[in-house]
Amino acid sequence: MKTLLAINSPLIKKIATFSFLIVCLASVLSWGLIKDAYEHYSQAQNNIEQFSDFYRVLDVSNKLAEERGYANQLIFATVGSMAHAKAAFIKSQMETDEALTKVPQDILSSALLQNTLSHLIRGREEVDIYAAGPRTDPHEARKAVDMMMESTEYFHNVLFVKTESFIKMEPTAFSAILQGQALGELRNSTGKLGSYFLYYLNTGTPLSESQLEKISRAWQQIETQWWLLGIPTSYSSDTDSFRTLMLKTRHNFQNKGAALIRHLQTQSENRESYSVSVSEFTVRYQDSLNTFNDMLQMYLFNVHQYYGKVKNQALEHFVLTLIILFTIYSLAIIGILYIHFNVVKPLLKLNVRAKSMGEDDVSSPAYQEVCEIKALQSSLDKLEEHIDENRILSDELKKLTEIDALTGVLNRRGFELQREKLLATVSADTPVWLVLIDIDHFKRINDTWGHPAGDKVLASLGDTLNHVALPNWMVARIGGEEFAVMFSSDSQQDVLNSVRRLQMACRNLRVMTDNGEVIRLTASFGVAKGLPADQDRMMSDADQALYQSKKTGRDKITGIGDAESH
Numbered sequence: 001m002k003t004l005l006a007i008n009s010p011l012i013k014k015i016a017t018f019s020f021l022i023v024c025l026a027s028v029l030s031w032g033l034i035k036d037a038y039e040h041y042s043q044a045q046n047n048i049e050q051f052s053d054f055y056r057v058l059d060v061s062n063k064l065a066e067e068r069g070y071a072n073q074l075i076f077a078t079v080g081s082m083a084h085a086k087a088a089f090i091k092s093q094m095e096t097d098e099a100l101t102k103v104p105q106d107i108l109s110s111a112l113l114q115n116t117l118s119h120l121i122r123g124r125e126e127v128d129i130y131a132a133g134p135r136t137d138p139h140e141a142r143k144a145v146d147m148m149m150e151s152t153e154y155f156h157n158v159l160f161v162k163t164e165s166f167i168k169m170e171p172t173a174f175s176a177i178l179q180g181q182a183l184g185e186l187r188n189s190t191g192k193l194g195s196y197f198l199y200y201l202n203t204g205t206p207l208s209e210s211q212l213e214k215i216s217r218a219w220q221q222i223e224t225q226w227w228l229l230g231i232p233t234s235y236s237s238d239t240d241s242f243r244t245l246m247l248k249t250r251h252n253f254q255n256k257g258a259a260l261i262r263h264l265q266t267q268s269e270n271r272e273s274y275s276v277s278v279s280e281f282t283v284r285y286q287d288s289l290n291t292f293n294d295m296l297q298m299y300l301f302n303v304h305q306y307y308g309k310v311k312n313q314a315l316e317h318f319v320l321t322l323i324i325l326f327t328i329y330s331l332a333i334i335g336i337l338y339i340h341f342n343v344v345k346p347l348l349k350l351n352v353r354a355k356s357m358g359e360d361d362v363s364s365p366a367y368q369e370v371c372e373i374k375a376l377q378s379s380l381d382k383l384e385e386h387i388d389e390n391r392i393l394s395d396e397l398k399k400l401t402e403i404d405a406l407t408g409v410l411n412r413r414g415f416e417l418q419r420e421k422l423l424a425t426v427s428a429d430t431p432v433w434l435v436l437i438d439i440d441h442f443k444r445i446n447d448t449w450g451h452p453a454g455d456k457v458l459a460s461l462g463d464t465l466n467h468v469a470l471p472n473w474m475v476a477r478i479g480g481e482e483f484a485v486m487f488s489s490d491s492q493q494d495v496l497n498s499v500r501r502l503q504m505a506c507r508n509l510r511v512m513t514d515n516g517e518v519i520r521l522t523a524s525f526g527v528a529k530g531l532p533a534d535q536d537r538m539m540s541d542a543d544q545a546l547y548q549s550k551k552t553g554r555d556k557i558t559g560i561g562d563a564e565s566h
């Protein structure tokens with residue numbers, strides 16, 4: 001019943017609904033937070049992977065630009081520098097090939113790779129002719145330079161397309177990709193700028209108008225790339241060191257390669273002989289570009305570091321979110337359970353208990369719960385004690401209203417109430433007997449020995465009647481010196497015997513006064529028989545019988561059978 005009460009309790013229902021709503025709300029919020037944290041983490045992870053791929057593509061571009069420089073050195077090598085130029089070209093080829101194998105297939109498909117390689121092989125074959133020894137035909141040399149240029153340009157175009165797709169994949173990494181692209185472009189543009197001079201240096205002729213235009217465009221491109229690289233970005237974790245390296249590279253290029261080119265350009269415009277041979281130019285110019293690759297490496301390393309940090313932060317955020325949510329969930333569940341077991345349930349049990357106390361059921365168990373509940377428990381204990389005390393007092397008061405204080409037997413009110421109870425326990429056809437007992441000449445006793453002595457007589461007679469009465473008899477004092485005894489019995493003889501025992505007890509009663517005198521007494525008896533429903537008549541009959549006993553001399557029994565007893 002208690003369980004049912006607990007489940008059906010409106011309070012429990014409200015708490016359950018409230019808890020359910022909290023859990024639902026927490027779940028929705030959790031889902032959003034976890035999703036957000038996980039997306040940050042996976043985006044950072046994706047950025048790292050994308051940049052690794054992007055780096056590999058850029059690395060090939062740089063390696064190709066370097067190879068092109070070494071190819072130029074070989075094409076225009078003198079007999080003395082031939083061996084060194086050949087070895088450098090072969091080494092550079094191997095580095096390019098290795099870098100190419102590292103580009104993932106999803107970026108450089110086998111078809112694109114084949115095209116790149118076939119362009120490259122054609123260029124290399126042209127250059128390889130020069131490995132056998134210096135050649136003098138400037139047109140052939142120009143063709144070899146252009147073939148190498150073409151092969152690197154092919155890959156460069158591939159890089160452009162890929163840059164676009166990288167940006168589409170990771171729009172947030174737009175500036176990082178653009179600056180990486182600028183680095184690749186810068187290396188390519190500077191390399192190409194040098195190549196524009198080779199034929200003219202080789203032939204000793206001034207630069208043509210169209211060539212000057214190409215050179216001017218290359219300068220513009222180079223300036224744009226430097227500008228792009230100079231834009232401060234947040235993703236470079238070590239900006240200062242990169243900036244230092246960039247300034248050093250730019251300075252190196254300006255002072256060496258750019259200065260050399262400008263000098264040659266001036267000489268061309270002035271129609272002077274070039275002060276540098278093509279062979280020397282290829283070496284010196286390549287030398288001015290040697291830190292470009294370091295710049296690319298550092299740039300990509302820094303970007304990689306930055307996204308690594310972002311990834312770790314996102315992972316920390318993700319784990320922290322999980323921990324916080326787990327803690328919130330746990331606390332919510334613990335809180336709900338705590339309230340349920342330590343507040344709601346005990347309250348419900350106390351409610352049951354309070355209810356049962358009101359219904360006089362004192363069998364409810366006591367509960368040892370949290371402080372507030374204990375306080376309530378303690379108050380209930382005290383209340384219960386008070387109720388018990390009041391109940392006892394009330395019972396005693398109730399008894400007092402039914403008991404005659406002097407004699408200890410029932411008073412008239414008690415007689416009437418108990419009579420109702422007695423009659424309720426017997427069947428309607430069970431004979432009931434009423435015996436009225438009145439002390440003879442009691443006035444004389446009072447008059448002779450005093451009122452207190454009379455009281456003592458009354459109390460002694462009450463004791464005597466109680467003593468003689470059987471357990472299921474009712475004994476009452478219904479008037480000043482008048483007593484009543486009531487019981488049920490089927491046997492008239494038993495009743496007569498019982499009344500005689502009462503009469504004998506009265507006759508034998510001796511009451512000692514304070515003076516040491518002994519009071520003796522007799523009593524008159526009036527008996528009536530009837531059914532439970534005949535109470536008024538029985539009382540009247542018993543009264544008549546008593547009157548008869550008094551009238552005919554006292555100390556007599558009247559009303560039972562035809563025999564008046566003496």
Ligand SMILES: Nc1nc2c(ncn2[C@@H]2O[C@H](COP(=O)(O)OP(=O)(O)OP(=O)(O)O)[C@@H](O)[C@H]2O)c(=O)[nH]1
Nearest residue numbers: 439440441442443444446451452454455480481550
């Ligand atoms: N001591 C004492 N006397 C009481 C008490 N109640 C009634 N009495 C006295 O009982 C006496 C009853 O007297 P009566 O009615 O004349 O009857 P009686 O003297 O017994 O004479 P019969 O009944 O005719 O034999 C009165 O004097 C009352 O004052 C009581 O509680 N204590």
